[in-house]
Amino acid sequence: MLQLFRYNWMVRDEWFQLCRQIPTDELLRERIGGAGSILYTLFHILDVEYSWLRGIQEKPDIQVEFEDYKSIQQLQELSDTWRAELEPYLEAWTSSLDHEAAKVPWATGQYTKGEIVRHVIAHEIHHMGQLSIWARELGLRPVSANVIGRGLFKQEG
Secondary structure (H helix, E strand, O other), rough: OOOHHHHHHHHHHHHHHHHHHOOOHHHHHOOOOOOOOOHHHHHHHHHHHHHHHOOOOOOOOOOOOHHHOOOOHHHHHHHHHHHHHHHHHHOOOHHHHHHHHEOOOOOOEEEEEEHHHHHHHHHHHHHHHHHHHHHHHHOOOOOOOOOOOOOOOOOOO
């Protein structure tokens, strides 16, 4: 599971790099589908990951406003800061946590921690697909979604 978070973070960093060549007005332009704009979609990915992973640790949700993060540089800095906070928790993850109950204040119902972390992984992958479509609309080659060849799974022997 940790490798899939690392995959998402690697791909996210590549999207930040690609987006540096897109004019700000294009990054902020409302688009069909997804969370709205390219920049807001990246913000949304960060916010969902951070909120859910803090939630299953029984930490309070930290509210940040998109209005305060209207550049790729600001979003990348926020991503790096939040990743540094979340990574030790994910590195310490054991399969015994998969079935632990988790309840967060913003969602009705009860879930397992394993269900939530897998939701977070899938959520980001879903939005990366939307970013790929928008990049193609701008005439850009999207970031590769390939897991293979990224060095995330070391061969034994």
